[in-house]
Amino acid sequence: MDIRFLSSLLEVVNTGSIAAAARNQMLTSAAVSQRIKALEQSLGCPLLNRSGHSAKPTEACLRLLPRLKHLVAETQALQNDLDQTGLSGDLKVGAVSTALTGIMPTVIQQLTTHLPDLNLQISPGTSANLYQQLLDKNLDVIIIVKPPFVCPKYLQTSTLYTEQLGFISSDTNTLSIKESLLNLPYIQYDRSAWGGAIADSYLLDCDIAANTLCELDALESIALMVKRNMGVSLVPIWQGLEEVATNIKIQPISGKEYQRHIQLITHRQVGKERLIEAFSDTVMKASLDLIED
Numbered sequence: 681m682d683i684r685f686l687s688s689l690l691e692v693v694n695t696g697s698i699a700a701a702a703r704n705q706m707l708t709s710a711a712v713s714q715r716i717k718a719l720e721q722s723l724g725c726p727l728l729n730r731s732g733h734s735a736k737p738t739e740a741c742l743r744l745l746p747r748l749k750h751l752v753a754e755t756q757a758l759q760n761d762l763d764q765t766g767l768s769g770d771l772k773v774g775a776v777s778t779a780l781t782g783i784m785p786t787v788i789q790q791l792t793t794h795l796p797d798l799n800l801q802i803s804p805g806t807s808a809n810l811y812q813q814l815l816d817k818n819l820d821v822i823i824i825v826k827p828p829f830v831c832p833k834y835l836q837t838s839t840l841y842t843e844q845l846g847f848i849s850s851d852t853n854t855l856s857i858k859e860s861l862l863n864l865p866y867i868q869y870d871r872s873a874w875g876g877a878i879a880d881s882y883l884l885d886c887d888i889a890a891n892t893l894c895e896l897d898a899l900e901s902i903a904l905m906v907k908r909n910m911g912v913s914l915v916p917i918w919q920g921l922e923e924v925a926t927n928i929k930i931q932p933i934s935g936k937e938y939q940r941h942i943q944l945i946t947h948r949q950v951g952k953e954r955l956i957e958a959f960s961d962t963v964m965k966a967s968l969d970l971i972e973d
Contacts, residue, residue, distance in 0.1 A: 681719070692716065770799045783967060822945050825875045825943070844938065845915070846915060868894070899916070903925035
């Protein structure tokens with residue numbers, strides 16, 4: 681049984697689509713389909729329920745998934761075991777978009793210089809989605825907003841930095857923060873997002889019923905909409921905000937209760953200890969430099 685075929689099956693299960701799995705693995709959809717069919721023939725049971733453009737695991741596939749994931753992970757670890765330094769191989773990193781445009785370029789640059797045999801595989805996503813992927817061991821380490829609950833003990837968490845909530849508007853806006861939120865279109869940072877709940881709590885605390893234009897979990901898009909004078913918003917002040925959207929006015933909202941904490945979270949049970957340690961040290965150093973700046 682070819683381990684590459686198992687890897688393709690897991691990718692289809694993770695993405696919910698043969699086409700998406702093929703793109704991620706830089707294969708054709710036909711090649712991925714052939715791999716799945718070969719596995720089904722070998723195991724003697726259907727592994728996917730195909731409907732239109734989607735593909736979902738069958739009950740038989742779901743029963744096999746834990747062992748399949750273990751087989752793929754152990755096979756991928758074989759090459760790492762041959763490296764006595766433990767500083768080569770793949771490291772799967774998930775990060776929220778603001779970390780990708782803020783701290784990650786510096787981290788990638790430093791790791792490329794000091795760990796040339798490291799292959800970083802970086803996935804963007806929301807905090808909740810990346811957290812679940814870490815629990816499922818599809819990612820080795822994540823940089824996300826601090827979860828609004830206590831993490832299980834098999835996860836290791838470190839706070840990297842905090843971002844103060846800020847009010848953003850066009851640089852031509854002359855109204856106060858409260859007047860703006862009451863009278864101008866409000867572009868709402870998704871209240872279901874872990875960071876968006878902080879912005880919503882400010883509105884509730886100030887008893888402000890904003891005139892919501894739209895609600896989305898895409899901070900860069902919100903900043904660009906404000907730049908185009910489509911409305912105002914409350915967002916965390918992340919590094920790179922001014923670079924994403926110039927000509928906007930940024931006013932910090934005072935109070936520790938309106939801070940968003942960015943954390944580095946790793947899974948203690950995925951292995952790759954030396955790689956994760958090296959990555960974590962680099963991120964921590966970069967975050968300290970960010971705080972000092």
